[in-house]
Amino acid sequence: MSAEIPGDLKFLKSHEWVRVEGDGRATIGISDHAQGLLGDLVYVELPEAGDDVQAGSACAVVESVKAASDVYAPVSGKVVEVNAALADKPETINEDAFGDGWLFVVQMSEPEQVNELLSPDDYAEQVENDEH
């Protein structure tokens, strides 16, 4: 059931992913494993374009039928784009967590923070360990 983890992503332990695009931008979302834990998503609260987010601090909320969960920013920066389509179709995160279910894009202020994040293999291993 679990989607393959794309090789170009980096992860926080708390299940957020980040994809570094060109020009210092980074797209952020939650992992397929996280959406599976939450179950059917029904509501997403996103930051606004122009907001500053700090690495490690809560900047969005995803709510499923079951629970509300904070989303932590993997990197610091200014929000330059949010996935407005999620307002009407939060279930997109259930269907495609690593693709169309992205949450927002930041212009990174400290791009070297990416080096401290987990690689796909390390993240997969952590998920594996959580399940046993």
Added chain:
Amino acid sequence: MTRKTILNDTHRAMGAKMVDFGGWDMPIHYGSQIDEHHLVRRDAGMFDVSHMTVVDLEGERAREFLRMLVANSVDKLKAPGKALYTAMLNPQGGVIDDLIVYYMSESWFRLVVNAATRDKDLAWITAQAQPFAVSVTERPEYGMVAVQGPNAREKVLGLLRESDRTRIGKLGRFAAGEAQTLDGIPVFVARTGYTGEDGFEVIVPEDRTVAFWNALHAAGVGPAGLGARDTLRLEAGMNLYGQDMDETVSPYEAALGWTVALDEGRGFNGRDVLEQQQANGAPRQMIGVVMDEKGVLRHGQKVLTTNGDGEILSGTFSPTLGKAIAFARVPAGDLSGGVRVDIRGREVPVRVVKFPFVRDGKPQDGI
């Protein structure tokens, strides 16, 4: 020690995500809680409720004992097979548990009580039964499957032997009867449920429960988990013990006044407290609320009214309505000054509405 129902392996084979529920390892969903919710509203779904506790009361004075034990009047049970929903109270009028009483015969009544409250219920009932010389016997050798939805009864009837179909098909709401399936499984079929849809709850010998479940599946009934069971019952305006009421809450404070019978001359546990509340009003009330803004109402959120603060009891996203609904307990009094809920520091207005929120698959007027 986590307990498992006889269907545990079957749930896992069907792809269920399992969670701990009151010490039981139970399926929360088999893929999508929302899909399972709609399945029950639109067609037929089945729930494993084998974790619920079946208790048989036997003895000449069983009815007399029940008159004292529960707040509703078992004298409403006139024909064998009839069932009654009621609360079992402590002397302070608080709810020990809610349960269903089935009238089997004058010397035999069957109770179905909650799984999470099993131990304290059995201890309480056993102690209370002693002076009446009524025996209290748990029946763990049964499994239980709830089949719910507009097509649920038809699906179950199709599995029964020809000679039982008409009689079971004619059961009224809150009535039950014994029957046999086509392959000879003896079943106890009750026209009850916890979803707001028509359907049956079926008690099956434990060693035949998997076969019965598989036969339902083959007949086109899909499995539904405890997640969908929770959203369905809340839409249907039904209380969940431990969340909507407990031993510190009277039936009047849990919108269960309709289950209290203050019939002449019947001394039941907690009656004097209830009579006082009936005369003077209970200090708190349980209300139904709907939130039109985006977001989800959840257990424990603070509720603000002009009479003082309360809290969200059961709260969820309603799949049928596409918005959040909840029960809340707030101080008694008029609420026309508005009700707001504190959601992560934001005060969001909600509308007070009558419940059920959804009945027979349809949103109620004004919701």
